Structure formats: structure tokens, C-alpha cells
Amino acid sequence: MALYRRWGRPDVAVDDLAEWLCFAFALPNGEKFALQREALHPPTPGFLLSVTRALFSAEAAESVIEALDVPGAFSVELSAEVVS
Incomplete structure (x- = not known):
């Protein structure tokens, strides 16, 4: 819920496996990353x-x-x- 309060509702994406909740970001240098979790039956509480x-x-x-x-x-x- 902390993420929802901070960034609003996540985007929703669907693929062959599941429906996903996603928070996507782009850095000033052009690199991108996303936090995502399965929407309906997440296997863990995190992203x-x-x-x-x-x-x-x-x-x-x-x-x-x-x-x-x-x-x-x-x-x-x-x-x-x-890579470590």
C-alpha cells in the first residue's frame, strides 16, 4: 500500500502467464526499470x-x-x- 500512496495506481500488463501490476521508471540517462508483481495470485508479498x-x-x-x-x-x- 505504501507504493500506491507514493506513486498512485500501478499500470496493469497482461501476458501469457498472468496479469501484472507494474510501476515503471526511466532514469535521466535513459535506463529503465520496473517493479512488478502478479495481480491476482502473487507468490510472495513483494515486487x-x-x-x-x-x-x-x-x-x-x-x-x-x-x-x-x-x-x-x-x-x-x-x-x-x-553480475556480482
Whole structure:
């Protein structure tokens, strides 16, 4: 609910798997990222962070989380493909 209060209603996207709630962002340098979660049956209470290639590292993920300044936000698991 903190995200809704801060940024308003999320965008809704639909793919072959599910309906997704999304908060999308663009940085001044053109990089983009989104926070997303399954709308109807989320497997966890949090959001997934999806980023473009330049932000695809553990350090960048932590920087994005810190910059969003969402109370209690932290990373739980990083994809095995993420550069450390």
C-alpha cells in the first residue's frame, strides 16, 4: 500500500502467464526499470525488480532499491544471471 500512496495506481500488463501490476521508471540517462508483481495470485508479498542491461548487476539493484527510498525494501534473491 505504501507504493500506491507514493506513486498512485500501478499500470496493469497482461501476458501469457498472468496479469501484472507494474510501476515503471526511466532514469535521466535513459535506463529503465520496473517493479512488478502478479495481480491476482502473487507468490510472495513483494515486487520483482526488472531492469535494462546497464542496471543488471547486484550493485545496481541495491542502488535502485536505495534510491526508491521505500521503507522496508530489500532484495531477497537475485537471478543467477546477475553480475556480482
